[in-house]
Amino acid sequence: MNHAAQQGHQLNPYAIALCAAGRWIASRHWVPATGGNFSIRSGQHSALVTASGKDKGELSPQDLLPVSWPDGELLCPGKPSAETALHVRLYQLDESIKAVLHTHSVQATVFSRLIQTEQHVFNGYEMQKAIRGQLSHDTHCPLTVFDNTQDIPALAAGVATRWQQVQTASALLVRGHGLYVWGQSLEEAKRHLEAWEFLIHCELERIRLTGLV
Numbered sequence: 001m002n003h004a005a006q007q008g009h010q011l012n013p014y015a016i017a018l019c020a021a022g023r024w025i026a027s028r029h030w031v032p033a034t035g036g037n038f039s040i041r042s043g044q045h046s047a048l049v050t051a052s053g054k055d056k057g058e059l060s061p062q063d064l065l066p067v068s069w070p071d072g073e074l075l076c077p078g079k080p081s082a083e084t085a086l087h088v089r090l091y092q093l094d095e096s097i098k099a100v101l102h103t104h105s106v107q108a109t110v111f112s113r114l115i116q117t118e119q120h121v122f123n124g125y126e127m128q129k130a131i132r133g134q135l136s137h138d139t140h141c142p143l144t145v146f147d148n149t150q151d152i153p154a155l156a157a158g159v160a161t162r163w164q165q166v167q168t169a170s171a172l173l174v175r176g177h178g179l180y181v182w183g184q185s186l187e188e189a190k191r192h193l194e195a196w197e198f199l200i201h202c203e204l205e206r207i208r209l210t211g212l213v
């Protein structure tokens, strides 16, 4: 990258905000060992996505790679996240999504393996109100769980097929893998991430204490 391009990258407010989010997420121990990836929408058909294999707590703006899908087909220079196709599919499914955060916390990973069904319904938690559209603790908020695969385009296609049920949560789980959340701003995606980590932690404790999944 030449000097001018590098400077442009360093001044990019989207890139700076995502690097700061990465430091916050890493401080919560939700992205160990280079796990996780993040993106932020930069245009109708474009986003910045974390480069693959980076420590997500030590990102600098040049680790955010521009990807685009002007005609639906993915164009990505360099080596963006191995899970870029899922980020892009989420942006395609809902134009209001502005940021996507993927994490590998211990509790989300363990919880996803305890849930044998395609969905786990959360009910009765005040924290549900931190999720877009959830107006009360008394609603039923379903979190959809997908089986893990290394075939990310296939996973993205599965998410698209079940989008009606997935979108309510602004989040999804991949079994034995981790959590995806999104939001209409980076701040909202961070709030969804913190809320889901809290809700999953509560359910994990409930299951531990009662033995009832």
Ligand SMILES: CSC[C@@H](O)[C@@H](O)C(=O)COP(=O)(O)O
Pocket (backbone or CB within 6 Å): 032, 033, 034, 035, 036, 037, 050, 051, 052, 053, 054, 080, 081, 082, 083, 102
């Ligand atoms: C620690 S391996 C984790 C990866 O396989 C993947 O799931 C992940 O979240 C990070 O991949 P990346 O390509 O760096 O975005």
Ligand SMILES: [Zn+2]
Pocket (backbone or CB within 6 Å): 035, 036, 037, 083, 102, 103, 104, 177, 178
């Ligand atoms: Zn992952």
